[in-house]
Amino acid sequence: MLEIKNLHAGIEGKGILKGINLTVKAGEIHAIMGPNGSGKSTLSAVIAGNETYEVTEGDVILENESILELSPDERAHKGIFMSFQYPIEIPGVSTTNFIKTAINEKRKANGLEELPAKDMLKMIREKSELLEMDRKFLSRSLNEGFSGGEKKKNEIFQMAMLEPKLAILDETDSGLDIDALKIVANGINKLRTKDNAVIIITHYQRLLDYIIPDFVHVLYNGKIVKSGGKELAHELEEKGYDWVKDL
Amino acid sequence: MSLQEKLISSFMVLENRGKVDLDSTIHDIRCKAMASFEEKGFPTKKDEEWKYTSLKAILNHDYSVFPESESAIEFKEVKKYFLHEIESYKLVFIDGVYSSFLSDTTHEGYDICLMSSAFKKPKYKMVLDNFFNKLAQQKNSLTDLNTAFSLEGAYINIGKNIVLPKPIEIINFYTGNEKEILLHPRNLIIVGENSHVQIIERHQSLGSNVVLTNAVTEIFVNKRAIIDYYKIQNDQSNASLIDNTFVQQKEHSIASVNTYSFGGKLTRNNVEFYHEGEHVESHINGISILNEKQHVDNHTLIEHKFPNCESFELYKGIYDDASTGVFNGKVIVRRDAQKTNAFQQNNNILIGDKASIYAKPQLEIFADDVKCSHGCTIGQLDENAMFYMQSRGIPAKEAKALLLYAFSNEVVEKIKIPELKARITKLIANKLGVELGFQL
Numbered sequence: 001m002l003e004i005k006n007l008h009a010g011i012e013g014k015g016i017l018k019g020i021n022l023t024v025k026a027g028e029i030h031a032i033m034g035p036n037g038s039g040k041s042t043l044s045a046v047i048a049g050n051e052t053y054e055v056t057e058g059d060v061i062l063e064n065e066s067i068l069e070l071s072p073d074e075r076a077h078k079g080i081f082m083s084f085q086y087p088i089e090i091p092g093v094s095t096t097n098f099i100k101t102a103i104n105e106k107r108k109a110n111g112l113e114e115l116p117a118k119d120m121l122k123m124i125r126e127k128s129e130l131l132e133m134d135r136k137f138l139s140r141s142l143n144e145g146f147s148g149g150e151k152k153k154n155e156i157f158q159m160a161m162l163e164p165k166l167a168i169l170d171e172t173d174s175g176l177d178i179d180a181l182k183i184v185a186n187g188i189n190k191l192r193t194k195d196n197a198v199i200i201i202t203h204y205q206r207l208l209d210y211i212i213p214d215f216v217h218v219l220y221n222g223k224i225v226k227s228g229g230k231e232l233a234h235e236l237e238e239k240g241y242d243w244v245k246d247l
Numbered sequence: 248m249s250l251q252e253k254l255i256s257s258f259m260v261l262e263n264r265g266k267v268d269l270d271s272t273i274h275d276i277r278c279k280a281m282a283s284f285e286e287k288g289f290p291t292k293k294d295e296e297w298k299y300t301s302l303k304a305i306l307n308h309d310y311s312v313f314p315e316s317e318s319a320i321e322f323k324e325v326k327k328y329f330l331h332e333i334e335s336y337k338l339v340f341i342d343g344v345y346s347s348f349l350s351d352t353t354h355e356g357y358d359i360c361l362m363s364s365a366f367k368k369p370k371y372k373m374v375l376d377n378f379f380n381k382l383a384q385q386k387n388s389l390t391d392l393n394t395a396f397s398l399e400g401a402y403i404n405i406g407k408n409i410v411l412p413k414p415i416e417i418i419n420f421y422t423g424n425e426k427e428i429l430l431h432p433r434n435l436i437i438v439g440e441n442s443h444v445q446i447i448e449r450h451q452s453l454g455s456n457v458v459l460t461n462a463v464t465e466i467f468v469n470k471r472a473i474i475d476y477y478k479i480q481n482d483q484s485n486a487s488l489i490d491n492t493f494v495q496q497k498e499h500s501i502a503s504v505n506t507y508s509f510g511g512k513l514t515r516n517n518v519e520f521y522h523e524g525e526h527v528e529s530h531i532n533g534i535s536i537l538n539e540k541q542h543v544d545n546h547t548l549i550e551h552k553f554p555n556c557e558s559f560e561l562y563k564g565i566y567d568d569a570s571t572g573v574f575n576g577k578v579i580v581r582r583d584a585q586k587t588n589a590f591q592q593n594n595n596i597l598i599g600d601k602a603s604i605y606a607k608p609q610l611e612i613f614a615d616d617v618k619c620s621h622g623c624t625i626g627q628l629d630e631n632a633m634f635y636m637q638s639r640g641i642p643a644k645e646a647k648a649l650l651l652y653a654f655s656n657e658v659v660e661k662i663k664i665p666e667l668k669a670r671i672t673k674l675i676a677n678k679l680g681v682e683l684g685f686q687l
Contacts (some may be wrong), residue, residue, distance in 0.1 A: 009663055043632075048634075049634075050634050051634075052634075056507070068496055071643065072637035073638075073639075073640050073642045073646075075638075076637070081639075086636065088631060088635045092656025092657075092659065093649060093652070093656075098639075101649075102639040102640045105642065147510035162639070162640070
């Protein structure tokens, strides 16, 4: 599904990613772990199309097509979703209206009619129940005055609504208490199908107790220095990140 | 002949034509105002209060001062400019002349009628003697000019204990029958004790001709009365508006003045509040969304003279292309005005590379036990927020509009008439050039 080839990227001439290679197949969950400053968030931002970062070498291919020339919204229309570490607040626009706009823009781009209001409401009800969200939040302004946990739930709710092919979860576990973490993880697990894939970017191993990854990659200094199965996450938790610096 | 010279000779014509009563006290007021205008002339950029707003270009026209022909407009042509979803009282003026056909006035229980009748009819004399020009007197040469030439406008006098069942719309249409026209609408509004009034004002050109409106509104708010005044400034690109609004408030009254400046070539809002009693609440809110070479100058003044009063000011501006904005918000807290709460906030977003904003918050505090704050920001669109929206599949243009809408939302939320709120939201969406997939 996704193929990252020798990806180099940076900001204002300063290199951050220094040759990433990664292949993600449909149905897989990949975890990318690494110490602060290793390039984790840069990687997710580059895949999602944040124009602050400049790609200097390499390619990102989604379903046999390079996406580097596409704008973030065009990438979203092709099925990429990124959950933000710090979701923004939009006063005056309710979560419901925001997600309706997003879904219909995506449908429009894919040559589909707008989703009928009845179907939209049904979907909103199902997905919000999946994440045990208080319905009140949906009519409130997007993320305005939400706690950290509510914001993250809202991100996964939007992911559930948009049904992406590839979801990138950037530090989704940060700011979550253990109950919220379980609910969010449960939601993500239920959204898993054989046709979609998930990349989890995280500093800590704890989210991976609830979402079992197929592969774990360690990112350090802009490169994947080690890849392995889920046991690699435990090894990292035990030994700390200093261990990878010597790899 | 300069415009000033033309106006001086026009004033003589006004007197000779018998349009004004030469014996009245009003006539004395007019003559004094004209003398004051003659002495001061139009403001220039040398004047501190006009440092960033030049009138030169808009004064350099051969304006007709009195419309020659009476014009009629079909309601269906202008229906969209009314808040037609709900009932309202209507005071409609076409090229400065009252249109009884489009209006809906009343004298039952209270007066919602015309300045021209108030000027003429003896029964209004006492009210005019007590209130006319009491707030606008010698404020500046433009208010003087309005006082000298004012023949028409809204006269609204609401007695005690009346909650108006519907809002009042004051709409000035300009037909474009005159090539270039200068008008001086004059409104006098008196809200009696415990009464509650909502007013929506609009200036609208129907053609693309040059229009300059120099308006003055005096508002007297009595004890425990409430007034909400909304000004929609969304005119054609050749129309300019100089608006002077003065509000005097007695104890326990609440007044709000709201300006929505989206259209026009040049808009100047002078809004001033004067307190005449304790426990007064004053609100002033505004949104300016400009593009091309538009210019808006918001000059506000709130004078706290009595203890225990509050004022809240919120002005937001979005400036695209080569548009310019001025915000000059002055709050004065006099020595006796202890326990004053005065808050002022001014936020601006510059989108256009050539856009500019001159922001000047001014607080003059002479009392020592007060809470006053002011905040002023000038920024650009948040790139992170743009990325967030785009990553959800919302294209850049819509994402930008949604963010700018969110930015102005705090001001929109203060509108108390739901239909008006919906209308302003739509005007904002139009101005930002998007059709959003839902009703905001």
